[in-house]
Amino acid sequence: MKVEIEVARNSTFCPGVQRAIKIVEAELSGSKKIIYTAGPIIHNPEVVKRLEFLGLRLLDPNKDQIPELHGATVIIRSHGIDLATEEKLKKGGAIVIDATCPNVKRAQEAAKALEDRGYHVIVVGSAKHPEVISIVGRLSRKATVIENPVQARKWICDNQELSKRVGIISQTTIPQDLFQSVVEAFREHQIELAVRDTRCESVSRRQNEALEMCKRVDLMIVIGGRNSSNTAKLAELCKDTGVETIHVEDPKEIERKTIAGFRRIGIIGGASTPDWQIEEGVKRIRSLAARQP
Template sequence: MSHIEIEVARYAGVCYGVERALGMAEKAAVEARKPVNTLGPLIHNPLVVNDLESIGVGTASSVSEVEEGTLIIRAHGVVPSVVEDARTRGLDVLDATCPYVKKVHNAAERLVREGYQLIVVGESGHPEVEGIMGHAGDDAHVVSVPGDLDAIDLSRKVGVVVQTTQTPGALADVVAELSKRTMDLRVINTICSATQERQDSAAELAHRVDAMIVVGGKNSGNTRRLAEICTAACPKTHHIEDASEIEPAWFDGVSHIGVTAGASTPASHIERALVRMRSLLES
């Protein structure tokens, strides 16, 4: 099977916000004289979280679990009250919230301040969405599909922001329905350009190959969406978290394999997948 071509998507793997957060955590671990913990997983990639633990960066599920030292706010961001609570407890707060997520926070606050009924297009319960809702106050609703709008009073002007890792299609579907229901609609497209680039390049590649490998955390929303996009174009799509999951049977009858990875997937994880694939194909 050595004649099989392997091609990596033009845009794949770790984005600026994740790279920045990882760098901040690693630097804190090196410089710290007291415990260093992240509030929840720094990013949605269990392998990376394990790597951080190996250098002394722990994971706390709540502020109350951390008695001293540094608390790192993860890339997804949190509600403002969490930061206030941590500082009140005397913790050193290191804010690794992605700058693009902060833009969503600012946009949500501005729309609410200007009197808009806020709609957040995103995944209910996702840490990023919870953080956005915390900045929006009580008068906001999370919508993932147009049908979710049925339970919302849309009698006044409506403002929209988007979870950074959502697809343009998901936003367009909700906006199209809102356009039918309200005369005063303001949409601030806060989808991250890195997310868009990865989705577009993954879709382009998936249309040209016989099989796709999507590398990244199974708990990563943006990686799962990449897998969905690839599956729509290439039914032989496999979402893996670790290179060891790759099976040789996936490549039977295949001549061209595409590889992409979520924005929380370091380059080293992609390389491990490539090494395993090449090894399997040469055996």
């Protein structure tokens, strides 16, 4: 069966991930030192496995017992790290190399600047995401993480004192609609508000392209780590348009029945999806389609 495949222009590594991988590869090349990353460098298990094969070791800096780090290099991943953990690594003797994405750094700095001006900081995003942990973990006072407008309204009612003066920033990977809806929830009240939109342009471009593609295709295949929040969000956005959407971590998960009956198939990857996984996805669809009646 003839199948048309459209591959998104924005379908592989974003600039922040590209930069972090380059830093890791440069440290690994020819080095006899032990190189760790504090948590997985990016949210793509296949890429992490490849780097581990080249000698990278994974460190969980949140564990009470961290290995002897004297002289070892620890690379901070693209999502950043909280201040206490960074200090713990340095105290343990590690040489810390910062591969935090410049956009995440911008969000960290925006939050700090708002705090310094006396605002209570609200981060719109997921409290469990490492980037959000790195943002709130660099502040001196406790910040609040809010996931949606319903939570925002409840928080305002429950925190009359704190909510008088609020500074809002966004996790870099959340969709614009979500950020705006939370900001609007705050605007319903008499609150002194400072808003800093710290969403990442590269993520917005990818999300907009995915939405445009959904108008042209009848199946969207989103390739990327299941632990990658921006990839999961991309799949969710595509699904919400009503277009049949599947999210696979490995192109090998695409089966004959997955593409059966679809003539126009779109492929897009998350910010931490390498080009070889996209190419593999295209090849796999072509070969499966060729075997269809």
